[in-house]
Amino acid sequence: MTMFELSATEAIEKMRGGAITCAELTDACLERIEEREEAVQAWTFLDADVVRAQAKALDENRAAGRPIGPLHGLPVGIKDIIDTKGMPTENGTVLDAGRVPNTDAVLVSQLRSAGAVIMGKTVATELAYFAPGKTHNPHDPARTPGGSSSGSAAAVAAGMVPLAVGTQTAGSVIRPAAFCGIVGFKPSRGLISRRGVLCQAHTLDTIGVFARSVPDAAMIAEALAAFDPQNGQTPRPTPPLLATAESEAPVPPSFAFVKQPAWDRADADTSDGFAEIVELLGEQCDEFPLPAPFDQALEIHHLIQVAELAKHFSGYVRKGRDQLSEKMLGAIDEGAGILASDYLAALDWIGVYNAGLDEIFDRYDAIITPAAPGEAPADLTTTGDPAFCSMWTLIGVPAVTLPLLQSANNMPLGVQLIGRAGDDARLLRTARWLALKLSQAT
Amino acid sequence: MTMFELSATEAIEKMRGGAITCAELTDACLERIEEREEAVQAWTFLDADVVRAQAKALDENRAAGRPIGPLHGLPVGIKDIIDTKGMPTENGTVLDAGRVPNTDAVLVSQLRSAGAVIMGKTVATELAYFAPGKTHNPHDPARTPGGSSSGSAAAVAAGMVPLAVGTQTAGSVIRPAAFCGIVGFKPSRGLISRRGVLCQAHTLDTIGVFARSVPDAAMIAEALAAFDPQNGQTPRPTPPLLATAESEAPVPPSFAFVKQPAWDRADADTSDGFAEIVELLGEQCDEFPLPAPFDQALEIHHLIQVAELAKHFSGYVRKGRDQLSEKMLGAIDEGAGILASDYLAALDWIGVYNAGLDEIFDRYDAIITPAAPGEAPADLTTTGDPAFCSMWTLIGVPAVTLPLLQSANNMPLGVQLIGRAGDDARLLRTARWLALKLSQAT
Numbered sequence: 001m002t003m004f005e006l007s008a009t010e011a012i013e014k015m016r017g018g019a020i021t022c023a024e025l026t027d028a029c030l031e032r033i034e035e036r037e038e039a040v041q042a043w044t045f046l047d048a049d050v051v052r053a054q055a056k057a058l059d060e061n062r063a064a065g066r067p068i069g070p071l072h073g074l075p076v077g078i079k080d081i082i083d084t085k086g087m088p089t090e091n092g093t094v095l096d097a098g099r100v101p102n103t104d105a106v107l108v109s110q111l112r113s114a115g116a117v118i119m120g121k122t123v124a125t126e127l128a129y130f131a132p133g134k135t136h137n138p139h140d141p142a143r144t145p146g147g148s149s150s151g152s153a154a155a156v157a158a159g160m161v162p163l164a165v166g167t168q169t170a171g172s173v174i175r176p177a178a179f180c181g182i183v184g185f186k187p188s189r190g191l192i193s194r195r196g197v198l199c200q201a202h203t204l205d206t207i208g209v210f211a212r213s214v215p216d217a218a219m220i221a222e223a224l225a226a227f228d229p230q231n232g233q234t235p236r237p238t239p240p241l242l243a244t245a246e247s248e249a250p251v252p253p254s255f256a257f258v259k260q261p262a263w264d265r266a267d268a269d270t271s272d273g274f275a276e277i278v279e280l281l282g283e284q285c286d287e288f289p290l291p292a293p294f295d296q297a298l299e300i301h302h303l304i305q306v307a308e309l310a311k312h313f314s315g316y317v318r319k320g321r322d323q324l325s326e327k328m329l330g331a332i333d334e335g336a337g338i339l340a341s342d343y344l345a346a347l348d349w350i351g352v353y354n355a356g357l358d359e360i361f362d363r364y365d366a367i368i369t370p371a372a373p374g375e376a377p378a379d380l381t382t383t384g385d386p387a388f389c390s391m392w393t394l395i396g397v398p399a400v401t402l403p404l405l406q407s408a409n410n411m412p413l414g415v416q417l418i419g420r421a422g423d424d425a426r427l428l429r430t431a432r433w434l435a436l437k438l439s440q441a442t
Numbered sequence: 443m444t445m446f447e448l449s450a451t452e453a454i455e456k457m458r459g460g461a462i463t464c465a466e467l468t469d470a471c472l473e474r475i476e477e478r479e480e481a482v483q484a485w486t487f488l489d490a491d492v493v494r495a496q497a498k499a500l501d502e503n504r505a506a507g508r509p510i511g512p513l514h515g516l517p518v519g520i521k522d523i524i525d526t527k528g529m530p531t532e533n534g535t536v537l538d539a540g541r542v543p544n545t546d547a548v549l550v551s552q553l554r555s556a557g558a559v560i561m562g563k564t565v566a567t568e569l570a571y572f573a574p575g576k577t578h579n580p581h582d583p584a585r586t587p588g589g590s591s592s593g594s595a596a597a598v599a600a601g602m603v604p605l606a607v608g609t610q611t612a613g614s615v616i617r618p619a620a621f622c623g624i625v626g627f628k629p630s631r632g633l634i635s636r637r638g639v640l641c642q643a644h645t646l647d648t649i650g651v652f653a654r655s656v657p658d659a660a661m662i663a664e665a666l667a668a669f670d671p672q673n674g675q676t677p678r679p680t681p682p683l684l685a686t687a688e689s690e691a692p693v694p695p696s697f698a699f700v701k702q703p704a705w706d707r708a709d710a711d712t713s714d715g716f717a718e719i720v721e722l723l724g725e726q727c728d729e730f731p732l733p734a735p736f737d738q739a740l741e742i743h744h745l746i747q748v749a750e751l752a753k754h755f756s757g758y759v760r761k762g763r764d765q766l767s768e769k770m771l772g773a774i775d776e777g778a779g780i781l782a783s784d785y786l787a788a789l790d791w792i793g794v795y796n797a798g799l800d801e802i803f804d805r806y807d808a809i810i811t812p813a814a815p816g817e818a819p820a821d822l823t824t825t826g827d828p829a830f831c832s833m834w835t836l837i838g839v840p841a842v843t844l845p846l847l848q849s850a851n852n853m854p855l856g857v858q859l860i861g862r863a864g865d866d867a868r869l870l871r872t873a874r875w876l877a878l879k880l881s882q883a884t
Contacts, residue, residue, distance in 0.1 A: 234671070307786070308782075308786065335782070338781065339778065339780065339782060340749040340777070340781060340784070341753040342782070343782035343786075344785075
């Protein structure tokens with residue numbers, strides 16, 4: 001295994017033991033980027049000198065015996081909509097061309113405090129909505145990497161960085177992670193602070209992470225979890241994600257296989273793959289039909305998303321309507337026509353759906369369901385269908401996708417697990433159990 | 443002083459010392475109600491047997507040496523929009539005639555746990571909006587008591603109960619307290635739980651209390667303050683309100699005299715009275731002009747109020763549109779036409795205004811401003827003008843009104859003090875200081 005392929009937890013271990021330095025690790029990543037960036041196009045900003053300076057300082061701190069953070073020496077990619085001091089943060093739109101924040105988003109400060117190397121900024125779709133950026137799928141350049149966290153997912157999948165951060169308002173973490181064949185983790189609403197991150201839809205926007213293993217995702221999410229009353233979401237206590245994820249479940253976990261609304265969009269690879277998993281899990285897995293009210297969840301999600309983005313993006317419309325994509329303008333115009341009373345009524349469903357899921361989580365450790373209807377589309381004008389993610393973002397429950405299936409075209413397919421809101425640690429433990437189980441089975 | 447005139451803190455003291463029993467106190471209140479109810483019409487439900495049974499049980503508990511709550515033996519009136527187990531709670535509308543909740547609102551449970559006697563239900567305007575109920579002003583039956591917590595204010599002012607609970611969405615605690623010549627206290631948003639209380643406008647609805655002295659208001663508010671994450675507002679820690687209110691300020695407090703938006707509605711009694719107070723306070727008081735953005739606060743408050751009530755009251759429209767008042771229907775129809783993007787933009791001002799007030803609270807202990815433009819109108823078809831309260835409800839800062847001025851007609855005028863959000867205890871200490879200062883001055 002070459003150095004760029006090391007998982008984050010492996011790399012941390014090797015740096016701790018002195019087997020490698022942060023400078024060596026980042027150089028390996030920079031070389032890998034050099035090698036793959038032309039085909040993948042994951043980055044909007046990357047300055048090798050800035051990266052090497054951080055690595056040098058971190059190695060010096062370690063050598064001097066100074067305090068070492070939980071991510072000390074690990075390169076992390078940051079989605080272009082997350083403010084990063086001194087690095088262009090252009091929110092995926094030419095309307096923010098040349099925008100360089102003079103403060104870090106809370107999560108970027110946390111990464112720096114934890115000892116991470118801020119590798120650079122990764123491609124986001126336009127304003128984190130559906131108009132694609134320049135990124136290609138690392139497994140097949142003719143295919144979309146998914147979005148809106150396109151560059152973060154592709155960079156981790158291509159071995160350019162072991163970790164990256166993104167955001168999900170509909171399916172922007174889980175879907176690109178699934179399309180790119182890596183682990184994506186969208187924690188419970190409120191676990192990671194959004195201050196300093198572009199606000200698209202404040203009810204829905206959730207920070208998520210990309211990694212190549214469940215413990216890696218747990219490690220960075222734990223470093224980012226924070227009680228921030230100014231986050232604009234109900235703060236959550238910080239759970240011990242990594243230790244729990246790596247612990248043994250007291251009994252083998254149980255799964256509720258859920259055919260989500262829009263299940264008819266699932267392709268044959270996906271439905272066949274899930275039939276096999278369900279069979280393999282045997283008594284540990286039951287199919288659980290969602291009650292009828294969940295059928296409206298995608299419409300409710302969409303109404304809230306466009307109503308809120310119409311408000312939050314009104315400044316962009318004033319600044320340069322003609323420089324926004326048709327997709328973006330369509331959503332803004334649709335959202336601008338929504339009545340407050342319909343919007344407020346839609347918000348009520350979040351509580352209803354959470355209560356509805358309690359029945360499942362009282363009986364099962366996790367819901368198991370596809371991350372997307374199928375493989376990454378061979379179409380660079382789309383980022384694919386978020387239909388299998390949006391409902392969980394709406395409800396605010398934690399979701400993780402694992403690259404455990406493959407399509408007939410040898411493209412990755414994601415297996416998505418959903419946990420109870422606030423129960424992120426258990427979800428990651430269950431995810432690690434499933435990843436081990438299915439890798440043994442193959 | 444006859445027994446019904448005792449303040450809550452005095453009555454508590456006498457019951458603790460054995461000088462009076464809860465049964466005697468409640469009988470004195472029942473007699474007072476008997477005497478004044480025909481003229482005042484404060485109650486929608488009052489059952490003397492239910493009251494006496496509670497008093498008897500409380501006296502027995504005390505005699506038996508059982509644990510005694512902070513309000514042990516004190517009669518409290520409960521606004522008709524607050525769910526009370528086994529008592530009709532009709533929300534001020536015939537559409538809820540005969541509605542008897544089978545659970546208590548959180549605050550009613552808290553009152554019971556604290557040892558209060560739930561005296562009965564007090565008149566609210568229709569759905570806590572502007573269509574008056576049957577209540578008259580105890581000082582002059584031709585005048586409104588104010589609203590929407592009309593019965594709670596009038597009952598305390600008439601000596602029927604030492605304490606009562608109400609709610610404020612625009613000016614529904616401070617205004618009736620001022621019109622009726624008592625102390626009204628609207629704490630910081632989120633201090634007292636709203637679970638089990640009619641939701642009119644969830645961003646604005648705030649529980650408040652009525653009493654005849656500042657320590658009395660502090661005592662009941664402290665008993666009701668609760669960390670309730672399900673309240674739907676950001677929870678606040680419970681501060682020691684009573685002890686702080688009764689403590690000496692380390693230095694004499696300073697006041698910012700604010701002429702609110704709509705100041706041109708203030709009548710001569712009010713503006714003259716405030717000129718005198720400002721003069722009397724001398725160097726302790728400066729006039730502080732609010733920055734221009736505050737001029738829009740009343741419009742922003744109104745937009746949020748009607749947008750939210752249109753959503754929350756849509757069920758009442760379906761149930762019986764023709765049984766709602768014109769005022770109510772006008773507000774619902776107006777609110778139903780508001781766009782989500784305008785509503786969301788209006789919400790942003792809350793943070794802006796809070797930041798704007800910081801400049802004042804960094805320099806002054808409290809804002810001093812009238813509670814209403816003038817005395818209670820001699821018109822029973824209105825509940826008066828909430829214009830001097832709504833802005834503070836929107837911002838979520840604590841407000842207290844003190845009956846320290848009189849009109850030329852010998853009607854009470856309220857002096858309103860406003861504190862920094864979360865700094866309720868200091869506000870009450872400042873209020874007590876001012877009440878003592880002005881009573882010494884007269």
